[in-house]
Amino acid sequence: xxxLTKLNNDEEREWYALQTVHHGWSRTTLTxxxxxxxxxxxxxxxxxxxxxxxxxxxxxxxxxxxxPYMFDFLGLGNDAHERDIEDGLxxxxxxxxxELGAGFAFVGRQFWLEVDGDEFFIDLLFYHTxxxxxxxxxxxxxxxxxxxxxxxxxxxxAVDAKVKAEDDKPTIGLLLCKQKNRLVAEYALSxxxxxxxxxxxxxxRNLPESLEHKLPSIEEIxxxxxxxxxxxxxxx
Numbered sequence: 001x002x003x004l005t006k007l008n009n010d011e012e013r014e015w016y017a018l019q020t021v022h023h024g025w026s027r028t029t030l031t032x033x034x035x036x037x038x039x040x041x042x043x044x045x046x047x048x049x050x051x052x053x054x055x056x057x058x059x060x061x062x063x064x065x066x067x068p069y070m071f072d073f074l075g076l077g078n079d080a081h082e083r084d085i086e087d088g089l090x091x092x093x094x095x096x097x098x099e100l101g102a103g104f105a106f107v108g109r110q111f112w113l114e115v116d117g118d119e120f121f122i123d124l125l126f127y128h129t130x131x132x133x134x135x136x137x138x139x140x141x142x143x144x145x146x147x148x149x150x151x152x153x154x155x156x157x158a159v160d161a162k163v164k165a166e167d168d169k170p171t172i173g174l175l176l177c178k179q180k181n182r183l184v185a186e187y188a189l190s191x192x193x194x195x196x197x198x199x200x201x202x203x204x205r206n207l208p209e210s211l212e213h214k215l216p217s218i219e220e221i222x223x224x225x226x227x228x229x230x231x232x233x234x235x236x
Contacts, residue, residue: 067199144180
């Protein structure tokens with residue numbers, strides 16, 4: 001009934017039906033994924049997996065990542081700091097894991113690494129049970145910068161050397177940023193040795209286009225408020 005009532009497109013209905021069977025989604029999970037338009041986000045992150053991972057691992061890893069990730073369940077505004085977002089994700093770890101997708105197992109936050117006497121702390125570390133590899137997640141409350149990829153590349157090398165077991169596959173990195181320039185991100189990843197994906201996150205869900213055009217703009221609201229205050233000040 002959810003597939004029939006929530007979707008009008010046969011191709012989308014078939015996609016969600018197959019995903020539901022494959023992942024064993026509950027009705028609630030299916031509804032949330034339809035609402036967040038998962039079919040448009042799945043496998044959309046910018047990656048260098050084709051060059052850095054063997055086939056078919058590269059395709060499977062690419063389909064594991066999304067873009068953008070929806071963090072509207074945190075109740076934070078777009079000006080939230082990295083620590084606030086990270087704290088919120090830990091408080092809502094169940095929602096976070098659901099948004100990450102099937103197979104993600106949480107390992108640690110601010111995961112400590114020691115490299116020749118120097119200390120480093122990874123924002124979030126996961127292990128993916130289907131990919132059989134660790135996934136390092138770095139969170140940036142700013143637009144993507146090329147040096148972010150270099151930092152994450154170092155973390156992946158350290159995890160491979162210090163944490164990964166012999167039967168684990170090489171570690172993958174996921175950089176979550178507030179926004180990105182696609183071409184800059186692609187250039188940055190072209191010179192990176194380790195497999196990395198770059199995706200945006202959204203703290204506020206966008207309004208449907210049909211509703212967005214019916215609502216007043218911020219400028220219109222401010223003008224209306226200014227007019228009301230002017231009238232009130234004139235009343236004796």
